[in-house]
Each structure stands twice: as structure tokens, then as C-alpha cells.
Amino acid sequence: MAYNEFMADRIRQLFREKKANFYEKKMMGGLCFMVEDKMCCGIHFDKKKEMDLLMARIGPDAVEEAMQKEGCLPMDFTGRPMKGYVFITADGFDLDEDLAYWVQLCLNFNPLAKRSKKR
Secondary structure: OOOOHHHHHHHHHHHHHOOOOEEEEEEOOEEEEEEOOEEEEEEEEEOOOOEEEEEEEOOHHHHHHHOOOOOEEEOOOOOOOOOOEEEEOHHHHOOHHHHHHHHHHHHHHHHHOOOOOOO
16 A cells, blocks of 8 residues: 555645645655645655654744644654654544645745755
């Protein structure tokens, strides 16, 4: 199982409602939503925890406050937290307004985010 298609549809709908110019890219065993050629957020199925996670690129300044929210965890693919990114468990995005909150945080940070280098 790569990612939850229902969750992907919910995120797509939010991006459409917010009129965000986005595209999708399969990566990291999941699905990333790209805005302005930068990773904005994504979906990842954690095999160890056996659960779907929302990956949110919210920027380093928003992480401390975000960690106080239900279901928010450090994003640590490699065992080290990635600066400016968090994972959110289903407890934190199950409700539509909660998912909208996280997607909006990602969209707020996106203009400040750096593009990754083209290979």
C-alpha cells in the first residue's frame, strides 16, 4: 500500500477550493503535492506504525507551535527530524477543518520555501 487514495482526494479538493496551482508527484513511497515546483504537503504510509501520515512542509518557524496540536510528530524518515517538516497522524487530520488547517499552513509557507535543485 503506497498511500490512501481517499486522503489524496480530500487534499486535491482543498487545493481546488483554494485555487492553488498544484500537481502531484509520486515519491518517498507516497504522494507529494507540489505548488510552484516545491513540495507543499504529501501522504505517506508508515509501514512500521501501519498508518497513513500527512507530511506537511510548514517551515521551521511554525514547527514548535504545530507540535502542540493533536497528532503532530517530527518528520523523521532517516531517524533525524527534517527541519520545517512534520507528520500528522489521522487524529490530527480526520476532520475536514483539521486537514484544511494543515494544508493552509503548508500553503502559507510555500512562497518562502526553496526549490530543490533540478537533477
